[in-house]
Amino acid sequence: MGEYSHSIDTKKRLIIPAKFREDLGSQFVVTRGMDGCLFGYPMSEWQALEAKLNELPLTKKDARSFVRFFYSAATECEVDKQGRINLPSTLCQHAGLEKKCIIVGVSDRIEIWSAERWNNFADEAEENFDEIAEKMDFGL
Numbered sequence: 001m002g003e004y005s006h007s008i009d010t011k012k013r014l015i016i017p018a019k020f021r022e023d024l025g026s027q028f029v030v031t032r033g034m035d036g037c038l039f040g041y042p043m044s045e046w047q048a049l050e051a052k053l054n055e056l057p058l059t060k061k062d063a064r065s066f067v068r069f070f071y072s073a074a075t076e077c078e079v080d081k082q083g084r085i086n087l088p089s090t091l092c093q094h095a096g097l098e099k100k101c102i103i104v105g106v107s108d109r110i111e112i113w114s115a116e117r118w119n120n121f122a123d124e125a126e127e128n129f130d131e132i133a134e135k136m137d138f139g140l
Helices: 018-024 045-052 059-073 089-095 116-136
Strands: 003-007 011-016 027-032 038-042 073-079 084-086 100-106 108-115
Touching: 003 011, 003 038, 011 108, 018 038, 018 059, 027 059, 027 089, 038 089, 045 059, 073 084, 073 108, 089 108, 100 116
Parallel strands: none
Antiparallel strands: 003 100, 011 084, 027 038, 027 073, 038 108, 100 108
């Protein structure tokens, strides 16, 4: 849980907040996410996700495309002594990461957003929050 702002440096290094490092561990997987962000998974969650993806039917074109796209950019990240990870250029391009980044805790993963994309998403979500919540049956 939570939202943190950090900058990515010219060497594509990004500080991962200490709160998230505890759950992610010293090594975790980052890959392309939905909505123009990156997803970061602790190894245990990544392995569980891999098991689910392996169950998708290879005969379905959409399944093959999704798995191919998802895995092709996946990379193991190791946290350095300063709490940073080094992100490959392909992931930075996918998420539009240039300077200011937002790191968000979302259930079993983190999401890494460019500040601009996150602000656009957050503005739209806030505008429609009540309507979205009404369509979902949380039982609250």
